[in-house]
Amino acid sequence: MADANNLTHFDEKGHVHMVDVGEKTVTRRRAVTEGWIVMQPETLAMIKQGDHKKGDVLSVARIAGIMAAKKTAELIPLCHPLMLTRVTVDMEIEEATNSIRCEVSAETAERTGVEMEALTGLQVALLTIYDMCKAVDRGMEIKDVRLIHKSGGKSGEWNRET
DSSP: OOOGGGOTTBOTTSOBOOOOOTTSOOEEEEEEEEEEEEOOHHHHHHHHHTOOTTOOHHHHHHHHHHHHHHTHHHHSTTOOOOOEEEEEEEEEEEGGGTEEEEEEEEEEEESSOOHHHHHHHHHHHHHHHHHHHTTTOTTOEEEEEEEEEEEOSTTOOEEOOO
């Protein structure tokens, strides 16, 4: 369990605050996240064939993910606004599991990391797929959302063990 004294968004009195990053060094930072949305085979086929009456589901989800990453500081109260230098949203249809794997990468040259931007972009991309397809498949499931890589800053590089 995390020790409250080590949580950076709390001061020595236990009050919530925005972390002061003013003295941190500006470094190139990158975060990569992944997650899946599982659905009925018919829903996946509709997306793959581009037969959805609302349009190209994956293109709309990709744009939504990029937009969300850029708005993270407006959504997560203690996140610093960052100037993102790059956001990518890649999706891969996995027919064997009736799912779509989404990977979001966010990059910046800043004083704090971009994990939250990559996670926010990922979740919104997956939620957009859900929103566009819920009329035909309310049982879709978003799962296994996680950080798989981060680099830059004082803590350096971190990779999820496979």
